[in-house]
Amino acid sequence: MKKIYKAKVNKIEKVSSSSYFIEIECENPVFVEAGQFISIYCNGLTLRRPFSVYSNNDGKIGILFKERGKGTKYIKSLKVGDDIDIAGPFGNSFDIKNKKALLIGAGIGAAPISYLKTKLDNENIENCFIAGFLNKDEIPKGMEIDKICTDDGSFGEKGSVLNYIGVIINEYKPEVIYACGPHIVLKIISELGEKYGIETQVAMEKVMACGIGVCRGCVIDIKKDGKIINATVCKDGPVFKGNEVVWES
Ligand SMILES: Cc1cc2nc3c(=O)[nH]c(=O)nc-3n(C[C@H](O)[C@H](O)[C@H](O)COP(=O)(O)OP(=O)(O)OC[C@H]3O[C@@H](n4cnc5c(N)ncnc54)[C@H](O)[C@@H]3O)c2cc1C
Ligand code: FES
Incomplete structure (x- = not known):
């Protein structure tokens, strides 16, 4: 079910030459697992835009985003106190293991990995x-x-x-590797994990339409029990x- 929240912008700032941090406060606190995403309604655009959660302090949701097109331009234009319409959290999350972890983030993919790091630190799980x-x-x-x-x-x-x-x-x-970044980076990390016998968990990105599993627009092939199935x-x-991912070259 789609969980839509009326919310307000609590903070918005430029945090690098190309990325922005926005913190969103909902009417009621929202708690998000590392790896999950929210989607934001962008001022008249039919499709909500998905973003991984970067921080979740006191029920407020932070995302780190880059300006790409109309949607992210709109989000960038928001000011503290403005209304914002978000839905989520959606998707599964990293399966946190009590194992020595290597965390890898490339580009904006560092955002959900950084959030995962705070979770591992809170649980005193050794990580790099x-x-x-x-x-x-x-x-x-x-x-x-x-x-x-x-x-x-x-x-x-x-x-x-x-x-490196x-x-x-x-x-x-x-003993476990968690990663997010461009497709090619995740593919190579997964191959290295197989080579060294280390479990890898990768957070994937696909252009999304419905964002809730209905339109099948974001399907990939995965291997399960010797069969190739859609996910x-x-x-x-x-x-x-x-x-488990069938990596396209
Ligand atoms: C699960 C998930 C998590 C994401 N997390 C983040 C995040 O933390 N920070 C962040 O900056 N971006 C993230 N993205 C990408 C983000 O959704 C797109 O940048 C955004 O939808 C672009 O919207 P737009 O209207 O500005 O651009 P559009 O006009 O829709 O597109 C502009 C450009 O962005 C590309 N694009 C559009 N949608 C996506 C997409 N889903 N994935 C990759 N490229 C896309 C288009 O191919 C086009 O080149 C995530 C995407 C997914 C699926
Ligand atoms: S975007 Fe995933 S099924 Fe519609």
């Missing part, structure tokens, strides 16, 4: 969070990251996070076991 951005100006202000990579080397290690994952797996010896990213996901 590595995130990759294009350059130092893209690193969101206030995000706590253990190891940063930038494509141009302007901060931290130079190059893609993917360049093999080394970190060997040195840190994680919706919005309802069955967005988090899947990396070794």
